Structure formats: C-alpha cells, structure tokens
Amino acid sequence: MLWGSSGLSLRGGGSTMPGRPSFQPNPSCTHSGDPWPQRLVAWSPLRKAAAVLWLLLLGTSLSPTRGQPKIPLEIVKLWADTFGGDLYTTVTKYSGSLLLQKKYKDVEPSLKIKEVDGLELVRKFSEDMESMLRRKVEAVQSLVEAAEEADLNHEYNASLVFDYYNSVLINERDAKGRSVELGAELVLEANAHFSNLRVNTSVSSVQLPTNVYNKDPDILNGVYMSEALNPVFVENFQRDPTLTWQYFGSSTGFFRIYPGILVQADRDNREHFKQLVDELMVKGVGVVNPALSEAFEILQQFQEARQGSLCNQAIMLITDGAVEDYEPVFKKYNWPDRKISTLADAQENVMEYLHVLSRPMVINHDHDITWTEAYMDSKLFTSQAQSLTLLTTVAMPVFSKKNETRSHGILLGVVGSDVTLRELMKLAPRYKLGVHGYAFLNTNNGYLLSHPDLRPLYREGKKLKPKPNYNSVDLSEVEWEDRAETKRVLFLTNDYFFTDISDTPFSLGVALSRGHGEYILLGNTSVEEGLHDLLHPDLSLASDWIYCVTDIDPDHRKLSQLEAMVRFLTREDPDLECDEELVREVLFDAVVTAPMEAYWTALALNVSNETEPAVDRAFLGTRAGLLRSGLFVGSEKLSDRKFLTPADEASVFTLDRFPLWYRQASEQPAGSFVFNLRFAEGPESPGEPAVVTASTAVAVTVDKKTAIAAAVGVQMKLEFLRRKFWAATRQCGAAAGPCPKTCEDSDLDCFVIDNNGFILISERAHEPGVKLKEKPVHTW
Template sequence: MAGSGSPRRASRGASALLAAALLYAALGDVVRSEQQIPLSVVKLWASAFGGEIKSIAAKYSGSQLLQKKYKEYEKDVAIEEIDGLQLVKKLAKNMEEMFHKKSEAVRRLVEAAEEAHLKHEFDADLQYEYFNAVLINERDKDGNFLELGKEFILAPNDHFNNLPVNISLSDVQVPTNMYNKDPAIVNGVYWSESLNKVFVDNFDRDPSLIWQYFGSAKGFFRQYPGIKWEPDENGVIAFDCRNRKWYIQAATSPKDVVILVDVSGSMKGLRLTIAKQTVSSILDTLGDDDFFNIIAYNEELHYVEPCLNGTLVQADRTNKEHFREHLDKLFAKGIGMLDIALNEAFSILSDFNHTGQGSICSQAIMLITDGAVDTYDTIFAKYNWPDRKVRIFTYLIGREAAFADNLKWMACANKGFFTQISTLADVQENVMEYLHVLSRPKVIDQEHDVVWTEAYIDSTLPQAQKLTDDQGPVLMTTVAMPVFSKQNETRSKGILLGVVGTDVPVKELLKTIPKYKLGIHGYAFAITNNGYILTHPELRLLYEEGKKRRKPNYSSVDLSEVEWEDRDDVLRNAMVNRKTGKFSMEVKKTVDKGKRVLVMTNDYYYTDIKGTPFSLGVALSRGHGKYFFRGNVTIEEGLHDLEHPDVSLADEWSYCNTDLHPEHRHLSQLEAIKLYLKGKEPLLQCDKELIQEVLFDAVVSAPIEAYWTSLALNKSENSDKGVEVAFLGTRTGLSRINLFVGAEQLTNQDFLKAGDKENIFNADHFPLWYRRAAEQIPGSFVYSIPFSTGPVNKSNVVTASTSIQLLDERKSPVVAAVGIQMKLEFFQRKFWTASRQCASLDGKCSISCDDETVNCYLIDNNGFILVSEDYTQTGDFFGEIEGAVMNKLLTMGSFKRITLYDYQAMCRANKESSDGAHGLLDPYNAFLSAVKWIMTELVLFLVEFNLCSWWHSDMTAKAQKLKQTLEPCDTEYPAFVSERTIKETTGNIACEDCSKSFVIQQIPSSNLFMVVVDSSCLCESVAPITMAPIEIRYNESLKCERLKAQKIRRRPESCHGFHPEENARECGGVPSLRAQTVLLLLPLLLMLFSR
C-alpha cells in the first residue's frame, strides 16, 4: 500500500534532521509558537473531497434514481403509525399458539406412555432385543450384527441439520455406567416401544417439531427420530437424562435446600473428596426456581460462603459456581456436632420461608457425613413433627456401615431417603434418588404440570451431532411433562416413570415476528419468570479464545444486563410480573462489533405469553421506527420484477412457512414466494401483507438494475475503477447487488455473503450499513471501514451508504438504503488529491498535507481513522494516535464520550484455576489417609468407576483448567460520537514545552471530518485515549451485597411439596456388594499384584 500515503518530497533526509536539531538548540528554553493552520484552506480541502466522493457514491449507488422512483409512488402509499401494544399482543398470541402445539404433542406422549405402562406386567426374565443407540449397525469381526446392534436404517435429513436419522423409529441410549440388559431397563424399553407411533404421528401433525424423547427414571433415554450415538474419545457416553434440567424441572417442584457437610477429622482424605463431589452433584440438580445454602460443621458451624450466613440464595449458575469454588477450601479436623448443624438448618428454612422470598414449596436438608452417633429425634420433634414438611436426605460416605441405622432412621422418620456412597462412581446415581422422592406428591396428585426450561444450547447429543445453524449451536427451550405410574397398588408410593419432552429452537419464535413492522432498529425479545433472556438480539452466547466457546453463564443472562439503561428495572419487573403495558427510555445501542454507538429513544411494549412462564417485549425506536407504509402494485408487475437475477430476500425472515410440509423445506424464501404467487403450491402458508410490500419494493427498485448495468458498460478504463460493488436493501428485506468487477477480483470476498452477518438482513437486525444510514441526515452518506475480528484491524475497503425516505420529514419511514463498496486505496487517493488544492493564484499554498509540520487525518463520526499519512493507523481510534487533540475535542464539545457497560464480558482470570486438590490444604493428613485407603479403594474404584472414566475425568480436569483462562465479568468502556451541530473547530493545546494547534472540518454530506494537526509539538504529557474495556472490580462488601441481592422473580404457578397419602416407608437402604462384582475383582487383583 505504498501509494496510499501522502507523497512526501524526496529532499527530506539527514539535512532536515540536522536543521531541526540546530533550531532546537537555538531556541533553548523558549516555548515555540504554534503552527498556524488556516481554517479556510482546510475548508477548501474538505469541500473538494466531500463533493468528489459524494458524486462518486451517488452516481454508482443510484441513490438519486431510487429516491425519485419512490417519490413517484408517494401518492399511492398509505403511511400508518404502528400501534405497539396491539402488535405485541398479536405476536404473543402467535407464540402462544405455537407453544401450545408443542405442549399438546408432549401431552399425547404422556398419555401413551402411562397407558402402555398400565398394561405392562414386569417380567424379570424378559429378553428383548431393542435398538441401542450406541450399538446399532455395529458388526463383530465375523460381520455379524452385535447384540442390541441390529440394522437400523439412517438417512440424512435437512430438518435435523442433515444428520443421519430414522424418522420411522426411535432408539434408546443407556449411560455407559449402566448395564444395558438390566431387567428394569429391558422392561422399560419394552413398554415404551409403543411411543414410536405417537412420535411419528406428532411429527406428521407438526413437521416443525425436532427431537421428541422419553427420559426414564431408570436411566435410559428413548429419542425420536432414531440416531446413532458415538462415544467420546475415551469410549464413554456420560449423558444421563435424569440430570438434565428439563427432567428435574418436570419431575419435582421448586425447593429450598440446606446442605450440611461433615468436616470432622474422620472425614479426611478420600471421604472428603467424595463428600465434595456429592455436594457438587446436588448443586447440579438445583435450578433457577430453587434456593440453597451449604454449611460445613465440626464442633463449629462454617458457612461455605460466610457472607450468606443465615439465609438462602437462588440456585442460578453464578451462585452455584461461586459455592463450588469455596468447597475446595474445606478441610477436615475436629469432632462433628451434628445437633448444632441440624438446629441451624431448621432455623434457616423456617426463617427464610417466612420472608416469602424462597420457593414456598418443598424444603429439604441434605446431610453428608460418615456417621451419626444419635438419631436426634428431639430436634425433629421440635421442628418437623408431626407434619414432616422438611425432608431429610442422608448420605453415608465410605464403606463402613456402623452408623448406617441412625442415618437411615433420620431419613425414614422425615419422609426422606438414605443412601450410602462408597466411591466416586456411586455419587451421581445415589444423589439422584432424592429427586424421585420429591416427585411423590406430584405423582399422587396426578398433576401433569407443563414446564418450560430457560434457553440453552442443545445438549441431548454428543458434540459432533448437535444442531447448528449459520451462527453456531442452536439455542432452544424444552417443553416437558412428567409420566406417572397409574397402577392402583403403587398409588401411595408416587412412582415417577420418567419425563417426556420436545425441544423448541428459539429461532422458531423469531419466525413468528414480522421484522418489517418493527422498523430498522426495532426488535422483539422474551424473558422467563426469573427475568432471564429467552431471546434478545444482544444476547451473546459465545466468546472466542482460539475457537468459539460457549459462555459459562449464557443461559442466565438477566434482561437488566442487556437493557442496562433501565437502572430501576421498571421494564424487567413489569414483564416478570406478566403485566401488559408500555415503557420508554433513552438507550445506547452498540453496533459494528461494539465499536460504535447509536443513541436513540425506544418505546417498549410488553405482555405475557399465556400457557408459558415467558413474557414478550417489542422495542420500537422513536421517529421513523414508529411508522410503516403500504404500497400497491399488481401481482403480475411484482412477480415480473422478482424474477430479476440480482434480487434476493432475507432467508431468516418468514415470508412463507416452509416447515409445514417436508416437500417445502428445500425452498428458499424467494422460491417459495414465487410458487405461492403462481398458485403452484396451494399448501404454502405465506404472509400476504409482507409479500404485497415485497412486490411493491421489487417494482419500485427494478429500474436500478438497468441503471447499474449501463454504468458498468460505460465505465471508462481508468475513471472510478476503485468502485467494486453497488447494493440496495429495502424495509421488506429485499436486496439487489451489482458487481462492477469480476467476482474473483473483489477486494472483500465476504461482503454481503451469508457469513457476513452484520451486513445482511437476518432474524435479529437490519444490515449495519442500513442502520447507520438511517441515522444520517437524509441525502448524506455514511462512510466506514469494516473492523476485523483479529488483533490487527487493517481493512482494504470503504463502504458508503445513504437512506431513502418516502417523505421529507422525521415521521417518514426509511424505505430503503443504497450504497457502494470501494477500494480503500482509491478512496484515500481521492482524499490526498483534494488536500493538494490551493486558493492561491500563484499555486503556492501556505500549508500542505505534504508538509513535515502537519499531520492530516480523515476520521469518522465515531473517531476512527479512515485516512492517515501512516497507513498502519487505518482503523485505529484517533484518540490513541492524537490523545491531546482528542481530549481537547471532548473538552470543546466537538465530540462526546459515552460510557457503555458490558455485563456479558469475559475477562482474564486473576487466579489459578482450581483442580479440586483439597489435599494441598492439608498434605500430610491427605497422604496418610490415602495410604490407609489405597488397598481397599483402588481395585473397587477401577471396577465401579471404570478405567475410561478415570482417565476421562483427569483429561476433563486439565481441559477445564484451559477453559478457565477467561471468566465472566462486568466491564466499562467508552464510545465517542461527534456533535452534529459543530461543523468546524480550531484549537490550541498548551503542552509542557510547546503549544499544539489543530483544525477539524466536517466533510460535507458525510459523517467524516478532516483533522489537520501541528506535528511539531508532540505534547507527550497528554496520555492517549483508549477504548479498551476496563473490568469493574467489586470489593468484598459489594460482592456480598450482590450475592444477597435478589431481583424480583415470579414463582412457578404449581407446587406439590406435600401429600398426606404419601407412603414414606421406601426410604433407602445399605447396598450390598454383589457376587458379580466380587468375581470381577479376582482377575483384577491377580493382574495388579503380578506386576
């Protein structure tokens, strides 16, 4: 890019440096007078460049032609103000109908499952060859199908991301640590086979359905359509449907839980490790509607988080991770005083219940210990009898069973469950027992509550088989319902058979939203009963560190973290409380990878989505964003102009519903519209109002195609050959593109392609060039260079765009935007040519950008450099190069600083990631404990935990360390915007030993400014102004307040915490070592000791 800088004269060299040195010596301590920069000359340059570049942009974009064509139809269109409340109510109704269809599909599965189980009689000797999802189509060395691995026909299906599936049958996944021919599993698989015909029928009724499934309480997972599951690199499939949120949420009611962990001296070593893992597994089972606290006890009580003494906190992901970090700090010593711990737990549950802040439903105490010397019946009599509203779940850690009777008695006497956890392999299976106990009242009530999860990334499949779209993993919500045993003899036992569900991609919601009615900056969003985002254009799921990774807290981003200008949570709280209404505020919306900001006033309209825990909101920007217009042309006219090859439509908008019938799924939206208009596909359902407007835009914009073609044909060999692309977009998502060079010669090969999300119409927003043009003064162009995502941003193109308005007033809708993309080198050359102009008759200019004493820049309205004599500064923020000048511009009001906040940021961790090595806190005792345990634990550990799992967990821990190099944080950062009323400014800056002068002049009809700066005064005492984000650090006191703070939330409408008919006699027991396991130990023992 040697030609893109200023053409400095060749005479500069050593002599110039020598002269400068002599001048400095002569001046001594005398302060230099500033370089005089004539405003009139800079104004001349700016005017010359502005006129030239606007002429090029207007000529090649065809902006004047398009404006004229829309004006011709001015009398034939009707302008309407959008009624935001009516719009949001209509959208909510559409979503309600869509959600209802999904929940009805799940209800049919529930009925079929319960009927099939009622007719089934358990057969301990049942032999049944089912399709095992891991083993299907697998053969042995002789070419025969493996047992449970029969032939299962799979074919790629575009509705399922082209994964090979079987849409006629489901298949069954069994976790690696479970025996796939266990009688309980075989019987469950056998009777649930009847779900196949319901799966298929549901899919026929609603072809937009994706995965349907039944997660059994016994651990197997039946999934439709059938798909092959591939183990990970260690041969393990760790997926267990029973610890997924949709299962737990459907199976149980909201709960308040106090976890008591014994940290007395007898818990040293592996016992404490198992105890910590047990606590962690319990935390995994808690959801956003649950509340908890963890107390460690020996002769004293130790709140794992001292800040939360005597209270409970919401079990959101952030809080659970916070407690996990503190768990690693626990170490064992002293004696265990369980009576003190139980008294404290009951007191917390009682007090917190009275505050009305918790779940106000189920309550439980989880006791994790290696023994209890008493039954503590006096404590239970004081707090819990006779109603027994607080359940006690006891977990005996270790192999010894000396104190098992006391712990079992406590559980049985308080409607809980007792289990013994001998090894790490036992933890998950034993922890999940409590969920089925908590489900009993719901089962006895026979209440099939419909539950909807918060948004999450598809996790029912191994990583390689997850559903994805152009933007990465698919975000979805799950609708689920519990399945109960209806056999009379088991009614009082409240037996949960499992949970059925189906996934609903969030993009299905977006398809119901008419983006064209929301305006250029408008958008729709939805939140849960806890205020978490279900969908919002500002929700950022992924971050990039080497590769794209999922943010740890992506599913619990609160609305207040993206609509952060609403400091009092007025909008959030109204939506959480399912109200219908309107709210307005000034907002600062970032665009262009967060580098730029648009300041506008939004009107928010909101209402609830009935039959779900969700609320819907719509944001409309004031001014042109509140208006919509209807044009009118004939179908014949419009269809003719839609046939032009340069026409495309926003494929993420829903003009026609191509999901209803499989034969339509391959159609693009443009193809679907053409077939619909020609009457060739009567089954297609399309948005007639939107299509009418598409036809209007196609007709009005059609002449520009011929205009662009004539330009390309008449384009001379040398003039303006830097212009490469012309484009337009209309409010209906219609686009036209024209290339002035061959496709292979384009400087920016990605521009306007599917992967260039910022610059095309998508489900969330209009193109960046459209949004920015809409905020410019009508008739002017906005110029920008694209920011790369890499560490060094060096663009080679400039994009220019302008808006097309229907009327010459603020209430006019912005009907379209047009623009061009040109080579940066071409653009810069025009700038340098203009800056050599001179008003002097003799041609001798008083100042020139070629002079050593000045630096010339072209910056945009956000302060980014488009032209500099130093090409490497292209794309940099002006304040980082000329900090003193930018600081002065801010002081003078030519630019203003806007402070922005990012509550979804990722920052470098300032501490080492934990590996859970509690022994580092007490290495001597940990070593002694390990020696004591090693001979009795090692072999059983290998058998029960399985060698693959052991190595797998080790590798996972190491991978976890790597992943934790970035962690969620809050940041603050500035953005800068020029003041529109200030067209030109001159200034002087007093520095330490000199005075620095500058001139800033707006480029006419643009968002650009020419800045000429005296370079002889460096002014290094003024620091550069950076846009780098700064992490907001909270002191311990503020951290504590944030932990305690609980935003308004709405509890789930149903609660089944207690039922008087519940039979609590099934409350657990001590597992015995099966002969089968002992036999497995013998060869392993021989193998170990023979080495």
C-alpha cells in the same frame, strides 16, 4: 395485561456523529521545545452532505507574533470541500442513489404510511406465540398419556429378551462385518431442522449411561414398554414440524430420544465435555457438619412457620466420600438417617426418595407443566458456527396408573420437548418492527429468554465459551452498550410495549424507535408486474424471514423463500401458506427497484476498461427484506467477498436485525452517506483494512409522516479514498506557485475518520482501523 413505556436506549450497531475527541499528550509531537497545536475541522461539502467526516490536522505551528497558524483555515476548508465533493460525486454515481430516490418519489401518490400501534402489535405477537407453545404442551401431554397407558398394559417380565436401537451402537459392526448386538442398521440422514445432525425421523433411539447394563431386566422392560412412544413422536412431529427433540427419561436410567440418532464419543463430544469441566477442580475439604446443621435449622423454621413453597421439602447431600461422621447431627434433630455408602446403592436409594417426593402428585394426578430457562444447544460447541441456538424445554412427569402402585407414588420418568427460541421469535416479523425495532422474551424470574443483544458467549483465543450466568441476564443489562464489544454506537429513544404469554411463565416485549420507527410504508402493485421484476439474478430475499411457511410440508422444506413465493404467486402450489402483506410489499419493492439493475449494468460496461475501477459493487435493501447488488469488477477481484453473504451476518437481513449499513443510513438525513471502514475478513483478522462501504437511506413522506423505504450503497477500496484525499490536499485555491503546506509535509499529520471515529486515512499504514481516541496526540 399490556403495558407501554418509553426510555432512552443506547444500542450497539448504529452510528452517530462523534463528539469532540479527547486527546492525550504525545511527547513525540514537539518542535523547538514547544508543543505544536492542532486543528479539528468538521466539514460538509457544498452539495448534500456526503458523510459526517472529520479532518484532523496535527502539527500546524503557530506564528510567534500573532498566534495564527501557518496554514490558513480557508485552505483546510478547501481541502475538505474538494475531497467531499469528489467523494459525493463518486458514491452517488455508482450507487444510483438519486435514481432510487426518484423512483420512490414517483410513486409517492400511491403510497400509504400507517402508524404502528405498539400495544396491538405486542398483543398479536403474544397470541401467536401462545398458540405455538400450546401445541408444544399438547405434544408433551400426548406423550404422557401414551407412556402411562403403555405402562398400565405392560406386565413385567424378568426374562424379557428384546432388541432396540442403542444410540451408541447404531450401525456398529464387528471384525467380521456383522452388526453388533443392539447395533442394528438404521438409515441416518443430515437434517437441517436438527442442526444438520444425521438422524432418522421414523424412529427413536435409546441412550444409557456407561455404568448401566444395557440388558438389565428393568431396562429391557422399560425400553420395551416405551416403544409405544414411537408412533406418538412421529405423529407429533408431523402435526407440528417446528418441534425439535422429543424424549422420555425413564426413572430406571435410560433416555429415549426422537428422532433416532447415533451418539459417539468422538473428538467433538470429548471437546464439549472438556469445556464443561475445564474449570472444575478440587479445593480443600468440604465442612459438612455445620452445613447440615444450618440446613436442618432452616427447614425446621419454615415448617413451624408454615413458610416456603407448598410442596415436599427435603435435604439431600451427595458426596464422593466424607472425612467426618454425621451421626450427631442426625441424632440431634431426631431425623431418620439414610446414608448411601456405595456407588451401587446410589440409583436404588435416590429413586426411592424420588418416589416418596412424587407420591402426592401421583395420588392427585398432578401433571405439572415445567418450562426451563434458556439454555444453549450443545451443537454450538461441536461446530465452528458463530450463530447461536438458544432453547427452552417443556416437560411433564409420567406416573404409574396401576392400582397396586398408586399408594407408592411410582414416578416412571419425565417426557419433554425442546423449543427453539428462534422459531418462536419468527412470530414477531422483522418488517413489522421497523429498522431499529425488536422483540424480546422474559421469564417470570425477570431473566431474558431472547433478545437481539443477548450475547451469551465470549471468545477465548479461537474458542467460544459461555459467559457465567448467561441465562440469568436482566433486560437492563443488554439495553445499554457492551463497551467490551461495541464498535459503533447509536442513541435511540424507544417506546416499550409488553404483555404476558398466557399459560406460560414467559412475557413478550416489543421496542419501537421513535421518529420513522413509528410508521410503516405500504405499497401495492399487480402480481404480474411484481413477478416479472422479482425473477432477476441480482435479487435475493432475507433467508431467515418467513415470506412463506416451508417447514410444515416435507415437500416444501427444500424450497428457498424466493422459490416458495413464486410458487405461491403462480398458484403452482395451493397448499403453501404465505404472509400476504409481506409478499405484497416485496412485489412492490421489486417493481420500484428494478431499474437499478439496468443502471448498474450500464455503468459496469462503461467502467470495464478502467484498470482499477473506483467502486467494487453497489447494493440496496428494502424494508421488506429484498436485496439487490451489482458488480463493477469480476467476483474474483472483489476486495471483500464476504460482504452481503450469510457468513457476514452484520451486512445482511437476519431474524434479529436489518443490515448494519441500512441501520446506520436510516439515522442520517436522506441523501447523506454513512461511511464504514471494513476489514476484508473481519475485525479480528490481522492486516490493515482494505474496504470502505458508503450507504444512504431513501425516505418517503406522505401526509407529513415519514418512513424509511430502502437504503442503497457502494463498496470501494480504501486505496481509492486515499488517492482522492491526497490529491485534494495538494490544492491551495488561487495562490500562485506551490502550496505553502500540504498533508504530505513531514511536519503536518492529516487524518480522515469515519462516522464511528475510526481512522480511514493516515500516512501510516497501520493506523487505518484504529479508533481515534486510542491514538495518543498532543493537547492544546
């Protein structure tokens, strides 16, 4: 069933014109015992609004007779208009925004704007995800069949001798340079599909707990039997390359994992373990008798009332020792007592209980499919990467099919495969969701599997740590701003559409923003013309978007999306599968934006002789994920080299979001610029900010429907803005002689803040980058 609803979503990452700031008293702002008043002036230049900027003046003393400020308001307006006019001239010149708007205007008669059908969109995404997840289930089912058949045909041999790849010993050598026992040579290569770990995709390897003897007869027989899974692992991966780890966990205590991998207790793994147990500590003594009594009471009530789930029910207590005797509790409830007193007994007794509990399923051949909640890839903790990989796992039990064991209900183990949610979300393409639209996944318990604003980590010093209950987050918890992390806020009204994903416990939702988010722009051009303009050095494509499928054929995996697209368009590789609609839109955008390269190049030649150019670079992005940029300085002189690189996820197209500068610009009137203060190495780095970006949207209107086609902007040094501002505030109109007041006077403080309320310009070097509301000033 599909549903649609609407609501107001407050989401981080955008910008709005800030409301009137609240001011707090500042005892230092006094003069002659009287508080100085202030003026807050909002301005727009005489031309198109360059930005929503605010000019804040502190310290304009009042005349004791008339209560008028010494500095006329028309002078303040003159400063604002002069500064705004100069700024607008600079950003329009260097960005080429007027040229880009004209190019899209020229082709408007050939364009179409289609209204987005949210219900149809969520239905199509759901069907694609269902097909993908069904393939994962089929892969696991093939492992179940292979494991059960292998066990059926295997005769237990207590004296079996067999060598296998032990994950801890692979490629290990002794003092004489010979391979150690169970440590044969295995070629391992870094594989991007498996978090860049060194693996072998031709074979699986076996892991064992340290307290399990690796040549125990039960282990050897189980490992030998499960060798039959190797060809199935490989075949599954070849059939569905989006599969990640596949495994078989045996009830005898070993773990077979594909692809084969070397597991060592190196510093990274030890650090991972330390993070997991860092906060565990012993506190007092467990009072077990009352807990056991309560557990028996609850279980008895449920059995008498025939409540609870229709499955086996049991109470199991696991402890490292006890200070009390549980015999009275067992006798009272007339239950058979079964205690495990030594570590050696643990495995045998626990597995005996598992066999008992699994017996009804074995007899009935119930191979229940289990999907897990979202959890983190442990690779996250062994790297410095800021990106996060969330997984879900599909698993099924493996039972013995031998006639002599059926009545005993022998559980052989569990097979499963991990599914990266990132691969799943690729089936909800960004370009179909618009600038602010997004897709999200829920479990049947109402918890999020995936959402652009699901932030399960927090930073403690230099370490990233998981938040408590990170995988039990409700949708309502992320649809509103995280005040601890949000630096820019945008109010959006969204329409929500959602449906279930058949044969899974998951549901899919899509949020579409109202306004331009309700429409999608469609263009067209010839392949020849588009290819010519696509092959330019200043052009790149969103690396996370799927223009062409490159992860199925091994020959395609090393291709970039741009390279794959070119091979598809030139028919060089007929086996490539590409999203023809997205490819068509990219070709169209490449043609329309091509003149920008020549414009920026000519401009760069004209400003090459300047000692300090006003702007470092210009850039643009389109709704098809195309990105162009042009430099006005050498790359070594860029004030922010991280900007527009994959290391700065906020400034590039990602699987989850359009760039920040694109999203901000889309919510302002077309032609007006949004200004952002940036720190060269990120907000958490020390030092004052040095970079400002300005961006504006290009909108297209057809038949009274408007869609955002692109956004264009510039990156400039903050010092350039400072000089422009101080120069503007030295003017005083037609007044003869020196200005009576300027922002450089000691009794007058002037500030310029950006669209998000951060101070851009101040007389004090430490204040740029500070939120205006965090600066204490006097009220009036």
